[in-house]
Amino acid sequence: MSTLAHRYDLAPEDRDVADRILRKRVSEDGLKNVIKRLGTAFQAHMTARMQTLSPDLVMAFETMSDPSRPGKPPAGNAETAGFTFYYPEERCRLALHLDRQAAGLVNGALLGCDPEADMPPSAGEISQLEIGVLHSLAVAAGQTRQTDRPLLGFGRVDIYRGDDPALIDETGDAVATLSFSITFGVNRAWCWLDVPHRLLIDLSATLAADEARAAHANQRHEFKVPDFDLAVEVILPLAEMTLAEVARLKPGDVIESAPAAGGDAVLRAKGRDLFTTQIGRVGHANAVRIQGPIAPIAAALRAHAHQHTIKGGQ
Structure with missing residues (x-):
């Protein structure tokens, strides 16, 4: 009982x-x-x-x-x-x-x-x-x-x-x-x-x-991303320079970032821009903060999730 x-x-x-x-x-x-x-x-x-x-x-x-x-x-x-x-x-x-x-x-x-x-x-x-x-x-x-x-x-x-x-x-x-x-x-x-x-x-x-x-x-809406190592890099767009200006560069010179970038850098993997980031420091190490996905990548992620949902429903 x-x-x-x-x-x-x-x-x-x-x-x-x-x-x-x-x-x-x-x-x-x-x-x-x-x-x-x-x-x-x-x-x-x-x-x-x-x-x-x-x-x-x-x-x-x-x-x-x-x-x-x-x-x-x-x-x-x-x-x-x-x-x-x-x-x-x-x-x-x-x-x-x-x-x-x-x-x-x-x-x-x-x-x-x-x-x-x-x-x-x-x-x-x-x-x-x-x-x-x-x-x-x-x-x-x-x-x-x-x-x-x-x-x-x-x-x-x-x-x-x-x-x-x-x-x-x-x-x-x-x-x-x-x-x-x-x-x-x-x-x-x-x-x-x-x-x-x-x-x-x-x-x-x-x-x-x-x-x-x-x-x-x-469970149907979850999808797994393959787990393997991927080399990533952070690209900071700089102001445009002429070839002559590039030729005159020397150690100690300061180059400004591109005005349109607003201080944001881009995280890139396998030649594709993925996220906008902000460069900074954590303790003594350089670091970047993820700001958000770049529009085409965000759309691709949504499409991938949608396709997985359809397959899961079948």
């Missing part, structure tokens, strides 16, 4: 299914990587969306245990709130649970409280007014970008009080719970994101397939 299937306390028949899926589709390490990627992506997404409403609100994915972190609140509690994030296919959803302190902190931030002042402890049931304020965050959180897919391509985001039946998950899916902190200036609270186990497996398989396709594409 995989440790992952055991950790989520699946029923025996579900453990067998999970083990077979893990062996066939994704590795357990791959699944852990997806959890980390999902947590960091969700953190970045929510922080960006929160800060459109309050610039001092920040969410952080907490991977390490913290003794000061409270436990996830029980389901059906009127002193909690929950956001539901639905994927377009609505095959499953993510649920972000806020305890009383987190809901109060976010409400205070959205209502313009001072981030440098300690917020008083929140208590009692969450009011419909507070849910209404949190609705603005639900609207912002649903504004995902194309680059967020497939991890965060939500179809819609809703907000409910913890005792609302709409927040109850009736699918029976086993979930992984990711912990996040929410900070607003000097204030800090906690929230928890429930991610269905089967969604993690789907995302693992999707991302693994995407990475495999990207790796295959990179």
Whole structure:
């Protein structure tokens, strides 16, 4: 049995299914990587969306245990709130649970409280007014970008009080719970994101397939240049001189470079100009810095790469 299937306390028949899926589709390490990627992506997404409403609100994915972190609140509690994030296919959803302190902190931030002042402890049931304020965050959180897919391509985001039946998950899916902190200036609270186990497996398989396709594409576009020694030389164009001026040259004379060269020299191999360069020194040694390929050579390199791509595709 995989440790992952055991950790989520699946029923025996579900453990067998999970083990077979893990062996066939994704590795357990791959699944852990997806959890980390999902947590960091969700953190970045929510922080960006929160800060459109309050610039001092920040969410952080907490991977390490913290003794000061409270436990996830029980389901059906009127002193909690929950956001539901639905994927377009609505095959499953993510649920972000806020305890009383987190809901109060976010409400205070959205209502313009001072981030440098300690917020008083929140208590009692969450009011419909507070849910209404949190609705603005639900609207912002649903504004995902194309680059967020497939991890965060939500179809819609809703907000409910913890005792609302709409927040109850009736699918029976086993979930992984990711912990996040929410900070607003000097204030800090906690929230928890429930991610269905089967969604993690789907995302693992999707991302693994995407990475495999990207790796295959990179291999097709790579081409190798034969490795052999080649004599190269650097040519510095000089100002034009008459034959008489050349005849009068003697040791110690200084010849200016051609005005059009602008101080640039040319790196040449086998009689062909390849790159423009700049002459200088590195320590006590003379050296040249490559400035860029000469236009015909750049075109030839692109053509060579294109031909290799065509052959690789065949």
